[in-house]
Amino acid sequence: MLYREAGQFKTSYAADQAMFPIIQDRAFIAMVLIIAYGVVPFWANEYWLQAVIIPFLIFALAAVGLNLLTGYAGQLSLGTGAFMAVGAYATYKITTIYPDINILVVFLMSGLIAAGVGMVFGVPSLRIKGFYLAVATLAAQFFIQWLFNKVGWFFNYNPSGTIIAPPRTVFGVMVAGPEATAQVRYFVALVFLTVGTVIAKNLVRGRVGRAWMAIRDRDIAAEIIGIQPLQTKLLAFGISSFYCGVAGALSVFLWLGSAETEAFDINVSFQVLFMIIIGGLGSILGSILGAAFITLVPIFLTNAPALLNIPFPTDLSKHIEEIIFGGLIILFLIAEPNGMARLWQIGKEKLRRWPFPY
Amino acid sequence: MSPRNKIGDVLLAVDGVSISFGGVRALDKVSFDVRAHEILAIIGPNGAGKSSMLNCINGFYHPQEGSITFKGQRRRQMQTHEAALQGIARTFQNIALFKGMSTLDNIMTGRNLKMKRNFLWQALYFGPALREELEHRAVVENVIDFLEIESIRKTPVGRLPYGLQKRVELGRALAAEPDLLLLDEPMAGMNYEEKEDMVRFILDVNDEFGTTIVLIEHDMSVVMDISDRVVVLDYGRKIAEGTPDQVRVNQDVIDAYLGVGH
Numbered sequence: 001m002l003y004r005e006a007g008q009f010k011t012s013y014a015a016d017q018a019m020f021p022i023i024q025d026r027a028f029i030a031m032v033l034i035i036a037y038g039v040v041p042f043w044a045n046e047y048w049l050q051a052v053i054i055p056f057l058i059f060a061l062a063a064v065g066l067n068l069l070t071g072y073a074g075q076l077s078l079g080t081g082a083f084m085a086v087g088a089y090a091t092y093k094i095t096t097i098y099p100d101i102n103i104l105v106v107f108l109m110s111g112l113i114a115a116g117v118g119m120v121f122g123v124p125s126l127r128i129k130g131f132y133l134a135v136a137t138l139a140a141q142f143f144i145q146w147l148f149n150k151v152g153w154f155f156n157y158n159p160s161g162t163i164i165a166p167p168r169t170v171f172g173v174m175v176a177g178p179e180a181t182a183q184v185r186y187f188v189a190l191v192f193l194t195v196g197t198v199i200a201k202n203l204v205r206g207r208v209g210r211a212w213m214a215i216r217d218r219d220i221a222a223e224i225i226g227i228q229p230l231q232t233k234l235l236a237f238g239i240s241s242f243y244c245g246v247a248g249a250l251s252v253f254l255w256l257g258s259a260e261t262e263a264f265d266i267n268v269s270f271q272v273l274f275m276i277i278i279g280g281l282g283s284i285l286g287s288i289l290g291a292a293f294i295t296l297v298p299i300f301l302t303n304a305p306a307l308l309n310i311p312f313p314t315d316l317s318k319h320i321e322e323i324i325f326g327g328l329i330i331l332f333l334i335a336e337p338n339g340m341a342r343l344w345q346i347g348k349e350k351l352r353r354w355p356f357p358y
Numbered sequence: 359m360s361p362r363n364k365i366g367d368v369l370l371a372v373d374g375v376s377i378s379f380g381g382v383r384a385l386d387k388v389s390f391d392v393r394a395h396e397i398l399a400i401i402g403p404n405g406a407g408k409s410s411m412l413n414c415i416n417g418f419y420h421p422q423e424g425s426i427t428f429k430g431q432r433r434r435q436m437q438t439h440e441a442a443l444q445g446i447a448r449t450f451q452n453i454a455l456f457k458g459m460s461t462l463d464n465i466m467t468g469r470n471l472k473m474k475r476n477f478l479w480q481a482l483y484f485g486p487a488l489r490e491e492l493e494h495r496a497v498v499e500n501v502i503d504f505l506e507i508e509s510i511r512k513t514p515v516g517r518l519p520y521g522l523q524k525r526v527e528l529g530r531a532l533a534a535e536p537d538l539l540l541l542d543e544p545m546a547g548m549n550y551e552e553k554e555d556m557v558r559f560i561l562d563v564n565d566e567f568g569t570t571i572v573l574i575e576h577d578m579s580v581v582m583d584i585s586d587r588v589v590v591l592d593y594g595r596k597i598a599e600g601t602p603d604q605v606r607v608n609q610d611v612i613d614a615y616l617g618v619g620h
Contacts, residue, residue, distance in 0.1 A: 013495045202483035221454035226442030226471040
């Protein structure tokens, strides 16, 4: 009853092409934004923000980026961790060489550097597809991790081999470094995710997005209507790596505080890939839902025995947690191979018809 | 019959085009002209080289010998997007739509070449980028009206029945406002009503927009009814060319289709 578009007539193409053409959707999004900006930072405590919500926001940003490449342009990539590392190390280098540049600008500059690196490793995509391309992007993963480990210049010859986020302020507010409050970090991550999501949504509903999906669905037909595969794929690699690079920079400067290359190893690439598979390939919303699932469910499972007052030895509960988590992923993919975004859509269709079954 | 656009000068000249795949000679020194505003049918038994011919015309295959002249420009090597830029569009024998996208988006991709704003503008979806998007949307809506597919505008094409998919594919080609439209078996696998609809659209396109059409088709009644001229291929060679009535009585064509007694 509540979710009906009946009576909402569009009188212009602009209204019909709006991001959320239905008023109920607009209301829902407004509510989510109000909660995200106005309620969460004041209600959640330091631990929740720092250990749960900030990593979720950062991974959601990376997942949106990977979904542009894999979900929309159809190019399977296992280099996400590497591109995040490029963003993180580039931010570290730029901000230690030029401490006066606004750190938010440095994040974006590092994104551009990651975009360049991503495009270089995207060149093989012209010739190879699918799993073979994934293996080629794996080269990026191992090469970049090795490079940042091996060449001291990247971590300023720090004997421990780690990069440490130095304290940085923006307009007098401490954003990065040990003294920055979790609330400020949360706001910075949230703004990046919000802006990144809006831009991604705009890209995928315009010419660029259609070219990506055309290449994904039928590359030969796309070529024949005049879409150039190399340019289109490289643009996808560039933009996707930009997102990943910024996410990598944020993960060191807003979340971890210090990191080695291990923080961006192949597991991170897989983790982000799982996020978009579970969330829904080719869906911006799905990227965020998937990131929430992968980052939040393990935390919930860790805390569940305590909440239910069931005493468990820690090591056993850790193993059980992994078993349940793995089982959930399998269940999910059997129940809905198209991911959580599809479930969301089905839910909306059901709601439209409610209380009638069909 | 409605008034037709007067058939004009040579738009496309195929001159001695040959192409082989390994030992198979798919096209052997094929030459013919296509005149502006006409409907030319290419027919022939299976494996005669009809689809290869279309692939050469729109730059997907590069002929090993001979040349193709389009709008007075002679070429041997041409990329597909250059062909698209020059105004050649096509549909495919097996439907090649973008399955994950809606009808509207599929047809919008036909406008991609005409959209100029770069991705930074697109990211904002605002100002010039939005205006551009809406201008092209208006053109696409005309195509949708023309093909009478308003009701499936927002439906993902993967869910559409076969006949409608063929129609959407035609729409995608039309959205590019081509001068030369290549149709590879537009009526294959359709029932009688769907064929009638498709024929009507093809004639209307030719009539209203003056688009030159080259089509491959196996349904002889359709070919004989709608084409101005027919080119017949067999084993990669051109065996006949002329008006439907001339081709119908040509002995080589009859032999190719019915076989020759030895």
